[in-house]
Amino acid sequence: MTDASTTATDAHPSRADIDRRVRGPVRIVGTGLLGASIGLALRDKGVEVVLDDVSPAALALAVDYGAGRPPADGDEPELIVVAVPPDVTATVVERELRAHPNAVVTDVASVKSGPLDRLRAVGADVSRYIGSHPMAGRERSGPTAARADLFIGRPWVIAGHDDISHQRAAVVEHLALDLGATVVPMDPESHDRAVAVVSHAPQLVATLMASRLRDAPGEALGLAGGGVRDVTRIAASDPGLWVQIIGANAGHIRPVLADLRDELDRVLVALADPAAPGSPRAIAETMASGNRGVERLPGKHGTTARFAQVVVLIDDRPGQFAELLTTIGELGINLEDLRLEHSPGAQIGIVEVSVVPEHEQRLVEELEGRGWRIAAAWA
Numbered sequence: 131m132t133d134a135s136t137t138a139t140d141a142h143p144s145r146a147d148i149d150r151r152v153r154g155p156v157r158i159v160g161t162g163l164l165g166a167s168i169g170l171a172l173r174d175k176g177v178e179v180v181l182d183d184v185s186p187a188a189l190a191l192a193v194d195y196g197a198g199r200p201p202a203d204g205d206e207p208e209l210i211v212v213a214v215p216p217d218v219t220a221t222v223v224e225r226e227l228r229a230h231p232n233a234v235v236t237d238v239a240s241v242k243s244g245p246l247d248r249l250r251a252v253g254a255d256v257s258r259y260i261g262s263h264p265m266a267g268r269e270r271s272g273p274t275a276a277r278a279d280l281f282i283g284r285p286w287v288i289a290g291h292d293d294i295s296h297q298r299a300a301v302v303e304h305l306a307l308d309l310g311a312t313v314v315p316m317d318p319e320s321h322d323r324a325v326a327v328v329s330h331a332p333q334l335v336a337t338l339m340a341s342r343l344r345d346a347p348g349e350a351l352g353l354a355g356g357g358v359r360d361v362t363r364i365a366a367s368d369p370g371l372w373v374q375i376i377g378a379n380a381g382h383i384r385p386v387l388a389d390l391r392d393e394l395d396r397v398l399v400a401l402a403d404p405a406a407p408g409s410p411r412a413i414a415e416t417m418a419s420g421n422r423g424v425e426r427l428p429g430k431h432g433t434t435a436r437f438a439q440v441v442v443l444i445d446d447r448p449g450q451f452a453e454l455l456t457t458i459g460e461l462g463i464n465l466e467d468l469r470l471e472h473s474p475g476a477q478i479g480i481v482e483v484s485v486v487p488e489h490e491q492r493l494v495e496e497l498e499g500r501g502w503r504i505a506a507a508w509a
Contacts, residue, residue, distance in 0.1 A: 151304035165213030166276035169197030282310035340365035
């Protein structure tokens with residue numbers, strides 16, 4: 131006979147049970163930022179999560195943070211997520227396929243062709259493997275940086291191939307959807323070409339630009355504003371990890387950087403004699419080409435719509451930022467984007483809000499009428 135509490139639970143499933151697609155258990159191998167974040171997000175959905183890591187200390191820390199439990203005899207995962215460094219991804223995936231013959235295995239490494247090729251070469255059962263890649267991350271790493279909301283609204287590439295059925299691969303799509311991500315189907319080669327352009331080459335460009343700051347005079351660094359900070363933000367990334375990523379996708383990254391080098395060479399020629407015939411045009415065309423590239427980047431809701439920026443100066447004291455946002459909300463004007471920075475050496479904050487162009491003039495007039503200080507666009 132079933133007791134009353136069990137009957138009530140069966141009759142009224144929890145909200146987590148209703149919302150989730152993945153049944154579990156889910157085994158996560160690797161408890162760094164991505165692995166621990168996936169664990170936290172699944173646990174929030176009520177999914178049983180089993181964690182494993184070659185580092186007992188990292189495993190214990192992720193367990194303490196609530197990302198899952200340690201492995202136990204008899205675990206039979208529905209899905210295995212391999213979240214380990216790129217240079218060992220294929221090895222770990224092969225091991226997991228052999229150890230768990232009824233599970234589907236995915237990995238979240240940032241390169242997809244290499245692991246699939248290596249698995250095929252060693253005769254692994256790739257009918258149960260499909261690579262994936264959540265386009266999410268932070269400058270910080272490890273389980274202490276993990277967040278359950280890391281993937282919300284972010285693209286999650288699922289790199290399908292001919293050896294796995296759509297029905298079997300669906301559990302990986304369900305994982306991405308349960309974590310709030312947007313599923314993007316791509317074949318492995320297309321994925322690797324894409325991330326070379328939008329992630330891997332930009333990382334190197336940001337790093338090279340940031341390296342120019344090493345010996346810059348202190349007075350020059352004191353002038354640093356949003357421009358240089360935006361360009362160099364990702365240069366704080368982990369060198370050890372990026373050596374692996376760049377090496378794994380070198381064949382696709384190199385042509386991007388070669389084209390960039392050719393463009394840079396044309397600019398250098400023009401700068402050698404800026405007044406020479408053709409030099410102003412070369413620089414102008416370079417700038418215009420950049421404008422066209424930026425215009426193609428999808429913004430809110432995946433569109434390429436352009437927004438107007440209004441720069442507001444706020445006092446560096448508690449409540450000012452919240453008061454500004456409240457004021458804009460009371461005006462019934464929707465914020466499309468937002469950026470906040472501080473002015474070096476001054477007790478003010480610089481808030482750049484983006485709105486649709488037809489609301490720009492009204493926003494400026496309303497804010498000024500309420501005593502807010504409006505600045506011109508900042509470089």
